[in-house]
Amino acid sequence: MSRTLSPVDPDWPCQVKAPGSHDWERTAARWLRDLLPARYAGYSTLNRHPVLLARHAQLQIQHEMRAVRAALQTSRCELPPLGVAETVIENTIRLYAVELEQLGRLARGVRLVGDALVTGGGTHRRR
Numbered sequence: 207m208s209r210t211l212s213p214v215d216p217d218w219p220c221q222v223k224a225p226g227s228h229d230w231e232r233t234a235a236r237w238l239r240d241l242l243p244a245r246y247a248g249y250s251t252l253n254r255h256p257v258l259l260a261r262h263a264q265l266q267i268q269h270e271m272r273a274v275r276a277a278l279q280t281s282r283c284e285l286p287p288l289g290v291a292e293t294v295i296e297n298t299i300r301l302y303a304v305e306l307e308q309l310g311r312l313a314r315g316v317r318l319v320g321d322a323l324v325t326g327g328g329t330h331r332r333r
Contacts, residue, residue: 260320
């Protein structure tokens with residue numbers, strides 16, 4: 207059984223086969239679809255065109271990052287009037303910080319997969 211090595215870039219998602227390997231685009235599309243809200247699975251245009259799926263996933267993650275940043279920046283002033291305890295606020299701030307890191311990694315992975323889809327599975331460029 208031959209094995210295709212995964213891309214060197216550490217941000218390449220482990221759920222997606224290496225560009226150019228057998229069936230890699232199907233694994234890319236499945237991973238990208240999983241990043242979107244479930245209702246998007248019904249949109250055949252996105253499912254038939256992985257490049258569009260990558261573009262929409264990138265936009266979705268950007269919006270999620272903006273929402274998490276807003277929640278993080280407003281936690282200290284908006285949560286106390288709601289009766290949220292200081293320890294809970296601190297835990298929430300840590301949660302948002304971790305989520306931003308995870309979303310950043312996902313965004314880099316989506317960008318790499320999208321670039322590979324655009325180039326047809328050739329070598330992808332780092333940004």
